[in-house]
Amino acid sequence: MDLAFTKEEIAFRDEMRHFFRNEFPEAIRRKASEGRHLSREEMVTAQRFLNARGLAVPHWPQAWGGRDWSSIQTYFYQDEMQQANVPSPLPFNVSMVGPVIATFGNERQKHEFLPQIANLDIWFCQGFSEPGSGSDLASLRTSAKRDGDHYLVNGQKTWTTLAQYADWIFCLVRTDPAAKPQEGISFLLIDMKSPGITVRPIQTIDGGHEVNEVFFDDVKVPLENLVGQENKGWDYAKFLLGNERTGIARVGTSKERIRRIKELAALERSGDQRVIDNPRFREKLAAVEVELKALELTQLRVVANERRAQHGKPDPASSILKIKGSEIQQATTELLMDVVGPYAMPYQPQFEEGWNEPPIGPDYAAPAAPTYFNWRKISIYGGSNEIQRNIIAKAILGL
Template identity: 80%
Template sequence: MDLNFTEEELAFRDECRRFFTTEIPAALREKVAQGDHLSKDEYVTTQRILNARGWAVPHWPVAWGGQDWTPVQTYLYQDEMQQANVPAPLAFNVSMVGPVIAQFGSEAQKKRFLPRCANLDDWWCQGFSEPGSGSDLASLRTTAKRVGDKYIVNGQKTWTTLAQHADWIFNLVRTDPTAKKQEGISFLLIDMKTPGIKVRPIQTIDGGHEVNEVFFDDVEVPAENLVGEENKGWDYAKFLLGNERTGIARVGVSKARIRRLKQLAAREVAGDVPLIEDRRFREKLAEVEIELKALEMTQLRVVADERRAVKGKPNPASSILKIKGSEIQQRITELTMDLAGPYAWPYTRDEDEGSNEPPVGPDFAAEAAPMYFNYRKVSIYGGSNEIQRNIIAKAILGF
């Protein structure tokens, strides 16, 4: 048992750290540290810097820009990126649609989409969830009817993250209404500029606009935009959701947030004493640190196991990473809000956009409550924590 990385791994970690902290603009990383929302341009800027280095899509096949890293290298890359507050390459592009096209798409689709996907020339969004299908994804009802060399798509998607920026949407659609629920689904790529598509924003409880509803009204999609075979979309979706779980623990993000929380707690005073010296606060902080260290170790155990794992088959233990990772992220937002105290109350977010007014109260306080509200999502998305429990119950405990 040895928790030390090899010389080569340490050198790689340092290379990652140097790159992330010198090549990605500091102002942008500071925004991430603050919990501010990034503009579309800021996401694009970051991803293009990474892509120029060959680091936007390291887990893709080498032929399409992948790096063929070991699981430990991938872990170090993610951990360093998160700790440096670098916004990750857009997951919809690099972890979701990209790997699906690379694995199941035609040569023409690969050539057309993958390079633009890696460089964020096309912004993709995910058309999976529907108003009636949340965790029970296969119950989706959006239809695609084949007419000549086109599909006609009708229906509605929801919780579509950052669809307001998107050029393309990858959609699960029902192509065989008579088949059993998992069997009549296809995976379709749709240009967001196609007539008949309407995007309606959903404002979430933090006041922000991350998610949308997307409506499809007789939308014509060229048949060449079907990925793989018709009615095999569920297999591709399962493959995609397996990819989604890597890095879901977000240990590096939580480490960075805890460090920042400690800096802020050393600065904020209650009476004459910095909050970091308040025993109750310090112990609450230490409790999260312990949970996080345990999760980091659990993640390293999963990473070490990946050497033996079957490719594309996620380790069911990664469900633990999702559950604990989301709980810890949520807990940190609670502590940040506790630190803001009464100044968690003012809502100044809209006014802050492009405003030169000084903040109301401490500078971190404006985002404290919105982030707390917003982060209730992390135990819901990506397979709710209850679904993760179902996975562990079935795949590990054998119920």
């Protein structure tokens, strides 16, 4: 038992650290650190910058750009990227549809899609949730009926993140309405330019536009856009959701946010006392740091175990990381609210695009409340924390 990393591991970490902090475009990192949303163009620039250096899809099969890294190398890659405020490559592309196509797709699909997915030449969005199918995803009703050389797709998807930027959508659709819910689902790739697709924005409580409804009205989808076998889509969806085991804890992101909170808490004052010197604030902050340190080690325990894990099979311990990681990320947004105090109140969406007139209060206060509001989502998406508890109760506790 030894918590120390090997010389090779440290060298790898330092190489990642150097790259992300010194070579990656500074303006994008700064914007992310300030809590502002990146534009489509910035996200594409970021991913292409990484992809050109072999750092967009290191976890893919080597034939398609993977690096065959150890689990600890992948951990350092993610941790250093998060700590440097470098935006992660688009998860719908690199963690979701990419690995599904690489594993279950045919050769034509691999050649056509994988290089473009890695380089964000094609932007995918995810068509899983429906108005009536959230946590109970297998109840989904969007249908795909064979009609000659294509499927005819009808229905509605929702919570579709960044559909407004997307070129394609990967969808779970019902191809056999007579089968059991999990057995009649297929995995389709659909061009967003297809006639019959309508995207309607959903404004979230932070005032932002990240998610959308996507309507399908007699949308023609070529049969060749089916991934894997018809009616096996549920297996691919489970594979997809189990693919990312440790990154979801976002320990690196929380570490970086705590650094920023300390920096800003040294600027804000209450009377002649800096917020950072207020014992009550300091103890709240230290308590979150302790939970984060514990989570970091829990994550490293899962990483160490991955050597023994089966690829593509979800480790139920990752549900622990999701629960705790989301709670800690949310706690950091509350700490930032504590730091800026009353200047969390003014609604100033201009912070996203630049100020035309002076901000009310310090400019760094403007994103505090929107971030706090927005980050409530992280204990809801990707399987709510309650669904994660169901998974642990069944898979780990045997209840």
